[in-house]
Amino acid sequence: MARQHFLTLPDHLRTPVVAAVGVGDRIPSIPVFKTSAAFLTSLGANLRISDTYDDYYPSPISTPSLRASRHDSLLPPPSPFAFALSTAMSASNNAPDDHDDLPNEPIDPLADVPELSTFHATSRNDRVAGLKLVADSVAQQRQMASRVLIAHPLNLAVFAVVLAIVAKLVQGSRGWPLVVTTWAGVSMGGLALVRWMTSGYINLAEETQWLEWLGDDTIIVSKWGDEIIGACVVEWVSGDGNGKGNRRKKSMRAQIRAWTVRLKYRGKGIGTGLLEDAVEMVNKKGGDGLDFAYDHAHSDRILKEFYNKPFDRRDQRAYTALQKVTSEKGHFGRRR
Structure with a gap:
């Protein structure tokens, strides 16, 4: 026959177990192969029932106090696993954050914002894009x-x-x-x-979106990222304003044939930037002045005269904006 091993509980564990199960004051030996002493200690702690209120202490997880209905005693305290869980949670809350050791690098809020640039369009794609914007x-x-x-x-x-x-x-x-x-x-x-x-x-x-309408005129565009959002078409005429072809070096003026900004970008200073660039170009080439052409792209009126007051007010605002820029930036007639 196989040999049996017997393990007797220690003296300090006998009384709680006996009181809990009501067996007497001795516990017979239990045949086991291998029994952990820590398991028996935990079992004895779980089976202990307090007889008085003073022996009871509340759960660390705020378990409400309840009284037994018949023996007027309290429920047993929670399992030691609850204490272990509470201790682990407290330690994790008090543990230093790993990210605290990282350097606080400043984040640029404009890192992903495309660059806005204003330049003279020379490539066919930029000229066509600016012309379509005018159309x-x-x-x-x-x-x-x-x-x-x-x-x-x-x-x-x-x-x-x-x-x-x-x-x-x-x-x-x-x-x-x-x-x-x-x-x-x-x-x-x-x-x-x-x-x-x-x-x-x-x-x-x-009629406006064809390159024939643009001809050899200079087109200044504002580009935000890969999108053309503003355009200004400038032509050179003789000093008396009789049109192209009579370009005398001693008397040349520049006229704006079209000036526009994409609808959702209006009111943000992009149009003013186009006018400033146009004035700077005229200054460098020694032109005698810059104004709007009489037959600019937005000059045609389809409706009767008494319906055109909003269009006239819009043109007047454009003239006022150009006069303001020329008075601040213009140095016409000074050839370099």
């Missing part, structure tokens, strides 16, 4: 003209009269549902009329 700005005038037609007081009054006449003619036969439907049809017809009246700006844009 887009010409086509955008259609939206402005449409808003003018829709919001003009005279047009609103005429539209209200038409709706009233329609309501009077239709209401008596079939009631308000037919009136509302007819009003919707009249509104759609009015929008179609506005679209037709402003379609001329699309034709102007198509």
